[in-house]
Amino acid sequence: MKRLGAILFQIGAYGLFCALVYYWSVNPGYHYLQPHEAEIRVAFKHAAQLKEPCRQRTREELARLPPNMRSAKECSRERSPVIVKLLLDGTFLTRKTFPPPGLHGDGSAFIYAKFSVPAGAHHLEIRMDDSLRQPGFEVSEARTLTLDPGQLLVIAHDVERQGFVFH
Amino acid sequence: MSRFHTLGNRLFSCMEKSFNLGFGNRWNPFYHLGSLTFFFFWIVLISGIYVFILFETSVGHAFQSVEYMTHEQWWLAGVMRSLHRYASDAAIISIFLHMFREFFRDRYRGVRWFSWFTGVPTLWLTVVLGISGYWLVWDQLAFYVAVATSELVDWLPIAQGSMVLNFIGGEVSDRFFTLMSFLHLLAFPVGMVFLLWIHVSRISHVDFVPPFGLAMGTLAALTVLSLIAPAVSHGPADPGLAPTTLHLDWFYLNIYPLIDTLGPGWAWGLSLSVTALLLVLPWLPPQRPEPVAEVNLEACNGCGGCARDCPFGAASMQPRTDGKGVLLQSVVDPALCTACGICVGACGASNPYRQARSDLTIGIHLPRFTVDELRRQTDRALETMAGHPGRILIYGCDHGAGLEPFREPGVEPITLPCTGMLPPSFLDYALTQGAEGVVVTGCRSGDCHFRIGNRLTDERLAGLRDPKLFTRTDRSRILVHWAGAGDRQRLGQQIRRFRAGLEDPNGSVPVPEEQA
Numbered sequence: 146m147k148r149l150g151a152i153l154f155q156i157g158a159y160g161l162f163c164a165l166v167y168y169w170s171v172n173p174g175y176h177y178l179q180p181h182e183a184e185i186r187v188a189f190k191h192a193a194q195l196k197e198p199c200r201q202r203t204r205e206e207l208a209r210l211p212p213n214m215r216s217a218k219e220c221s222r223e224r225s226p227v228i229v230k231l232l233l234d235g236t237f238l239t240r241k242t243f244p245p246p247g248l249h250g251d252g253s254a255f256i257y258a259k260f261s262v263p264a265g266a267h268h269l270e271i272r273m274d275d276s277l278r279q280p281g282f283e284v285s286e287a288r289t290l291t292l293d294p295g296q297l298l299v300i301a302h303d304v305e306r307q308g309f310v311f312h
Numbered sequence: 313m314s315r316f317h318t319l320g321n322r323l324f325s326c327m328e329k330s331f332n333l334g335f336g337n338r339w340n341p342f343y344h345l346g347s348l349t350f351f352f353f354w355i356v357l358i359s360g361i362y363v364f365i366l367f368e369t370s371v372g373h374a375f376q377s378v379e380y381m382t383h384e385q386w387w388l389a390g391v392m393r394s395l396h397r398y399a400s401d402a403a404i405i406s407i408f409l410h411m412f413r414e415f416f417r418d419r420y421r422g423v424r425w426f427s428w429f430t431g432v433p434t435l436w437l438t439v440v441l442g443i444s445g446y447w448l449v450w451d452q453l454a455f456y457v458a459v460a461t462s463e464l465v466d467w468l469p470i471a472q473g474s475m476v477l478n479f480i481g482g483e484v485s486d487r488f489f490t491l492m493s494f495l496h497l498l499a500f501p502v503g504m505v506f507l508l509w510i511h512v513s514r515i516s517h518v519d520f521v522p523p524f525g526l527a528m529g530t531l532a533a534l535t536v537l538s539l540i541a542p543a544v545s546h547g548p549a550d551p552g553l554a555p556t557t558l559h560l561d562w563f564y565l566n567i568y569p570l571i572d573t574l575g576p577g578w579a580w581g582l583s584l585s586v587t588a589l590l591l592v593l594p595w596l597p598p599q600r601p602e603p604v605a606e607v608n609l610e611a612c613n614g615c616g617g618c619a620r621d622c623p624f625g626a627a628s629m630q631p632r633t634d635g636k637g638v639l640l641q642s643v644v645d646p647a648l649c650t651a652c653g654i655c656v657g658a659c660g661a662s663n664p665y666r667q668a669r670s671d672l673t674i675g676i677h678l679p680r681f682t683v684d685e686l687r688r689q690t691d692r693a694l695e696t697m698a699g700h701p702g703r704i705l706i707y708g709c710d711h712g713a714g715l716e717p718f719r720e721p722g723v724e725p726i727t728l729p730c731t732g733m734l735p736p737s738f739l740d741y742a743l744t745q746g747a748e749g750v751v752v753t754g755c756r757s758g759d760c761h762f763r764i765g766n767r768l769t770d771e772r773l774a775g776l777r778d779p780k781l782f783t784r785t786d787r788s789r790i791l792v793h794w795a796g797a798g799d800r801q802r803l804g805q806q807i808r809r810f811r812a813g814l815e816d817p818n819g820s821v822p823v824p825e826e827q828a
């Protein structure tokens with residue numbers, strides 16, 4: 146009787162252990178998006194304009210430099226921060242500033258933001274300001290598109306086209 | 313803190329007691345959590361090797377190859393895949409139970425800090441190993457994990473990264489996938505072996521392999537689970553899809569919802585804070601150090617018993633420094649010694665019949681409880697019980713059932729730091745000097761506060777290990793009953809039955825019931 150009890154106890158213990166293993170290996174379900182939602186991610190790297198304009202060196206300045214370093218212009222290395230605005234159906238989803246990385250602030254900024262939005266037809270507008278020297282947003286693009294439930298839309302900047310691409 | 317310890321200790325003690333009834337002390341999984349984890353890793357390794365044979369390490373074909381295993385060759389590859397997943401999950405349960413148990417049982421502070429401290433990085437590596445495994449399936453979950461992991465890495469200032477761009481808004485490169493395969497299949501497992509080797513490097517007599525019955529039971533249970541509920545994938549990874557509902561493995565992927573809700577900064581902050589807390593826990597508060605074992609060179613005959621039996625590798629044999637005729641002498645490393653006294657019980661010179669007219673000195677001694685003090689207490693107890701019927705001397709330890717309540721006319725308890733400190737010759741001594749019976753008790757069988765004290769005692773009394781109990785000693789007048797803090801009542805019953813048997817010269821001395 147005692148032995149039978151022990152066997153039942155062991156079966157119960159192994160069963161409970163496996164139940165725990167199984168349950169937490171897949172449950173509870175994690176709802177990343179609601180069934181009627183889609184996701185927009187803005188993701189790209191961008192080397193912004195230099196913060197200060199380049200300066201023409203004077204003749205005397207050039208003469209003072211070693212011959213191999215006599216470039217006509219002197220430019221500071223630091224770049225402007227990148228400001229990105231994203232509007233969905235006329236309202237702001239975000240307005241975010243991405244500083245240039247690096248010790249001298251001369252790296253390409255990494256622009257990254259994500260949003261879940263209701264699926265369906267939307268008017269999307271993205272604007273980017275990458276120069277402190279020029280007022281306003283230099284690059285912008287607007288699209289009307291329909292997002293399916295569960296769709297992932299990625300918006301990136303295309304340097305060659307000087308505009309945005311919507312994947 | 314100490315209240316918290318007491319509460320947790322009681323909880324574990326209670327669970328272990330019921331498992332002792334169901335599994336028996338030998339197979340009690342709580343007593344083998346470290347070796348069970350090793351066993352789970354073995355299952356993971358062997359099933360992993362099989363799964364790897366059929367696996368395609370490329371972005372284009374990985375998913376299909378896993379699908380083939382799961383649905384076509386379900387009877388072997390599918391089971392192997394499921395075993396691979398479920399044994400990894402089971403390992404997380406056993407690691408956490410192992411960690412909490414060591415904590416609540418207070419086996420992680422003082423000189424024992426090292427195993428705790430080195431256990432923490434293994435926790436990280438285990439989780440990273442699991443995450444990288446989920447990545448390889450290259451289904452929607454893998455894609456989600458890849459993107460969210462990239463967010464985590466990109467957040468780090470040193471990364472200055474845009475790792476996430478490898479996964480969204482373009483083609484995923486095979487090279488990244490190959491790197492991940494390299495990490496999961498080779499780099500992390502090798503790192504794990506190395507870390508685990510360090511983890512147990514400061515202790516000796518390490519319990520690497522769980523008892524056969526427990527191992528087979530666990531393997532059978534996981535195999536049944538693999539057949540009933542095989543591990544399956546999500547849909548194939550698709551860079552154009554965002555997941556709606558994900559069936560996360562919460563054992564490994566619990567950090568990801570946190571990244572989504574609080575952001576990668578918080579996820580880093582939280583994990584690093586918990587890690588830092590775990591790392592400093594052995595010093596919160598620091599344990600008051602006990603005076604460690606000391607070698608008495610004059611009396612050390614170089615037998616090596618202390619070095620052989622020390623559970624913490626604190627005693628070792630080294631070349632003799634005093635020019636005596638023997639080659640070796642014992643040396644104690646204070647940084648490793650827990651002052652359990654097991655070395656004293658192992659010392660060949662630990663014999664109460666020696667130096668009857670002077671202080672008893674042996675090769676190694678514990679300043680807080682010398683073997684001479686043990687003999688004095690034994691003599692005093694024998695003197696006190698003289699003339700009473702059913703005279704019983706009880707030897708027990710600081711961590712087992714408290715012995716004071718058993719003190720009564722004719723019954724005298726003596727409490728040692730660990731029962732493993734008791735040289736078997738003391739049992740013979742007690743019986744020849746007036747005791748009618750001797751009870752040996754201490755932590756529950758299979759669970760010693762100092763890891764192996766009760767096991768060594770059992771082996772010494774059974775004549776399997778030096779120093780052995782004399783062959784002349786009457787075994788029927790010795791009761792060995794291991795009893796933990798919650799087992800006082802049961803120990804009491806055993807002692808009463810034993811005593812009654814001793815008092816009834818015609819009755820036979822009852823053999824103790826199964827240990828609990």
Ligand code: HEM
Nearest residue numbers: 346347349350411414420424427428431432434435518519
């Ligand atoms: C990766 C998984 C781990 C494995 C396979 C493992 C394995 C082991 C083994 C086999 C032992 C020796 C048990 C014995 O023979 O008495 C042990 C001891 C120990 N482990 Fe682990 N362990 C793991 C993780 C951890 C973690 C995460 C912690 C805590 C943070 C930890 C803390 C300890 C402590 C405190 C000891 C006891 C040392 C002593 O008795 O002084 N372990 N471990």
